[in-house]
Amino acid sequence: MSGSQVVVIGAGIAGLAAAHRLTRRGARVTVLEASDRVGGKLLPGEIAGARVDFGAESMLARRPEAVALAREVGLDERLQPPATATASIWTRGALRPMPKGHVMGVPGTAEALAGVLSEEGLARIEQDAELPRTEVGDDVAVGEYVAARLGREVVDRLIEPLLGGVYAGDAYRISMRSAVPQLFQVARTHTSLTEGVREIQARMAANQQTGPVFMGLQGGVGTLPLAVADSVRARGGEILTGAPVSELRREPSGGWKVVTGDRLLHADAVIVAVPAPAAAGLLRAEAPEAATELDAVEYASMALVTLAYRRSDTNLPAGSGFLVPPVDGRTIKASTFASQKWGWIADENPELVVLRTSVGRYGETEILERDDTALVDVSRHDLEAATGLAATPLETRVTRWTDGLPQYPVGHHARVARIREHVAKLPGLAVCGAQYDGVGIPACIASAHAAVDRIHGDLTAVRELTANPVQSLHGGAGE
Numbered sequence: 001m002s003g004s005q006v007v008v009i010g011a012g013i014a015g016l017a018a019a020h021r022l023t024r025r026g027a028r029v030t031v032l033e034a035s036d037r038v039g040g041k042l043l044p045g046e047i048a049g050a051r052v053d054f055g056a057e058s059m060l061a062r063r064p065e066a067v068a069l070a071r072e073v074g075l076d077e078r079l080q081p082p083a084t085a086t087a088s089i090w091t092r093g094a095l096r097p098m099p100k101g102h103v104m105g106v107p108g109t110a111e112a113l114a115g116v117l118s119e120e121g122l123a124r125i126e127q128d129a130e131l132p133r134t135e136v137g138d139d140v141a142v143g144e145y146v147a148a149r150l151g152r153e154v155v156d157r158l159i160e161p162l163l164g165g166v167y168a169g170d171a172y173r174i175s176m177r178s179a180v181p182q183l184f185q186v187a188r189t190h191t192s193l194t195e196g197v198r199e200i201q202a203r204m205a206a207n208q209q210t211g212p213v214f215m216g217l218q219g220g221v222g223t224l225p226l227a228v229a230d231s232v233r234a235r236g237g238e239i240l241t242g243a244p245v246s247e248l249r250r251e252p253s254g255g256w257k258v259v260t261g262d263r264l265l266h267a268d269a270v271i272v273a274v275p276a277p278a279a280a281g282l283l284r285a286e287a288p289e290a291a292t293e294l295d296a297v298e299y300a301s302m303a304l305v306t307l308a309y310r311r312s313d314t315n316l317p318a319g320s321g322f323l324v325p326p327v328d329g330r331t332i333k334a335s336t337f338a339s340q341k342w343g344w345i346a347d348e349n350p351e352l353v354v355l356r357t358s359v360g361r362y363g364e365t366e367i368l369e370r371d372d373t374a375l376v377d378v379s380r381h382d383l384e385a386a387t388g389l390a391a392t393p394l395e396t397r398v399t400r401w402t403d404g405l406p407q408y409p410v411g412h413h414a415r416v417a418r419i420r421e422h423v424a425k426l427p428g429l430a431v432c433g434a435q436y437d438g439v440g441i442p443a444c445i446a447s448a449h450a451a452v453d454r455i456h457g458d459l460t461a462v463r464e465l466t467a468n469p470v471q472s473l474h475g476g477a478g479e
Contacts, residue, residue, distance in 0.1 A: 004268040007258045012040025014433045015273030016228040017448035023235035034244035038229045044222030048308035050349040053220040054399040061215040063442035073227040081212030083343035088322040090386045105159035108198040124151030133191040139410045143172035149193040161323035168300035168405045169362045178412040218344040248282045269428035269455040276435045290422035299403035302360035305379040306397045313391035314353045332357040332382045372398040406435040430454040438470035
């Protein structure tokens with residue numbers, strides 16, 4: 001489709017990655033973004049003069065898409081792994097080392113969770129080897145399945161905070177097939193879950209995966225979409241902000257009509273890279289069945305509280321931060337010690353300490369209705385209880401991500417397949433974004449690449465993603 005006109009609706013990382021791939025293939029691209037900036041959930045900024053992220057702060061490096069895109073747009077020298085990958089879990093009244101030897105909180109042995117679980121909880125894990133097979137069918141909730149095999153304490157004290165950090169969701173609702181596909185595969189083939197986890201671990205060891213699991217960028221991951229946008233423009237692509245799309249219709253000629261404000265665009269193909277509610281509105285006229293499915297996608301809201309302190313006023317524990325299980329009744333769900341996690345923040349700001357907390361999970365509305373001052377106060381209260389930090393911050397910033405994280409309930413994979421089936425009936429149309437194949441940055445980019453391939457007639461990547469969603473891991477603490 002070299003020389004074709006393609007409109008990309010949405011300038012989050014998925015839309016920008018799609019535009020970048022299109023311009024590399026010679027297409028003429030216009031990106032339309034309703035808000036006043038590009039980047040979506042990736043947001044760089046400053047607090048007390050320090051450059052930080054006010055959105056996602058790390059990207060999975062064991063998948064190639066995000067790191068490769070950063071290199072393609074000239075950010076190779078700014079890629080940096082976390083300075084420390086040692087995190088804690090604040091549970092049962094103390095900060096405890098994050099266990100090793102688990103797959104998204106599911107251990108290969110009971111000993112792996114010693115110190116986090118009670119003696120009763122550890123003993124319950126041992127029963128897994130004697131239990132009869134638990135059927136998972138076409139899909140099953142992570143919490144439901146793991147609790148049946150290993151007991152609720154594993155779910156409540158470890159899986160919940162890990163999955164909550166990725167989806168701000170409820171482990172007892174989240175799809176194992178979509179969110180933790182590795183576990184779903186062993187659940188289908190093994191009677192014992194712990195035996196299956198040990199097999200995953202052995203396979204990973206045999207593959208000798210080396211290097212960091214996660215990667216950041218000097219200046220913040222939020223600078224990635226800015227660099228991608230610059231690359232798109234350098235190749236002749238047009239990016240318009242403040243340009244909400246009011247109409248998307250198929251033309252008799254076979255192309256597409258896109259209306260934004262008083263501007264009418266004609267395109268050979270369109271990629272819809274916006275969240276589910278907006279995508280549903282755009283597709284309702286031409287793909288009503290897909291719109292109905294998208295209407296059913298639920299979202300969770302959350303807020304990030306970023307705080308900057310004088311270094312002389314702080315004495316934080318070592319490590320990158322901590323997670324908080326909901327069962328412990330705290331308000332914050334995690335905290336990242338940003339100055340300790342990212343060496344570039346400490347190097348650029350030696351007299352400052354920056355950290356952040358996150359609040360808000362699926363179904364929690366009361367906490368997010370509080371004003372910014374209240375969210376800062378509750379964050380400081382929990383931080384003092386966890387770490388002893390009682391100093392007054394130099395500056396604070398509350399960033400609200402209303403309906404920021406799509407939920408992946410049981411059956412999510414089937415819904416995504418139905419959406420794509422309906423969209424596929426319309427030539428020159430594709431969808432991508434966090435609501436389909438994974439919420440992490442690599443997953444969004446993989447989704448974007450599959451969408452571009454789809455409008456070029458290549459369904460290989462779409463089929464692969466539908467069959468094997470990209471697992472979105474937790475970045476250590478506070479994501």
